[in-house]
Amino acid sequence: MASWSTGFCGCFSDCGSCCLTLWCPCVSFGRVAEIVDKGTTTCCVHGLLYCLLGGFSHFGSIYACIYRTKLRRVFGIHGSQTCDCLTSCCCVHISICQEHRELEARGFNVSAGWKGNVQMGSRGVTAAPAVQGGMSRLVEYNYYYHR
Structure with a gap:
């Protein structure tokens, strides 16, 4: 079993998420829940449910507990x-x-949501294209200096 990467009161190490959670906890919670659910439900749905449940009772905290x-x-x-x-x-x-x-x-880039993280993970080029037979000096020269 692993432990949390930051302490419970480690908010000061990340002012962005701290301010977002303080002023708009439904947005922050929605983003976390969407990634935990692997995109089966959107950030907006989770955030709205959290807001509705938390606005009328302490059920918002119970909903947050489930996702924690x-x-x-x-x-x-x-x-x-x-x-x-x-x-x-x-x-x-x-x-x-x-x-x-x-x-x-x-x-994870929490603000990108589940789909954004999946797209970012599959978008990058991981290796240079292979050249059959290698490059000659002339080809290398043209490649690097005449692009």
């Missing part, structure tokens, strides 16, 4: 569902911020 547990299980992070619920119910903003940082530490 999912994230922890997906990445094999040490903890328990009880701890997830306590952190989500008592400090939901800090909890979501930690989840956001965890995904970024694992290489």
Whole structure:
């Protein structure tokens, strides 16, 4: 089992996610939940549900707890569902911020969403094209100086 990449109160290391989560927790939560669900539901749906549930009761914190547990299980992070619920119910903003940082530490661009991360992962060129028979000096010269 692994541990969280940043501490629970490590918000100061990433002011961007901290401010987003403080002022728009539904957006931050939606982004995290979309990636944890591997794009089966959009950020907007998760954010709207979080906002509706949190606006009328503490069910928003319970909804956040469910996704904290999912994230922890997906990445094999040490903890328990009880701890997830306590952190989500008592400090939901800090909890979501930690989840956001965890995904970024694992290489996700959280603001790009699931589809954006999939596209970024399949878009790059990983190797130079192979040239049969190698390059002669003249071809190399023309290639580098006459592009």
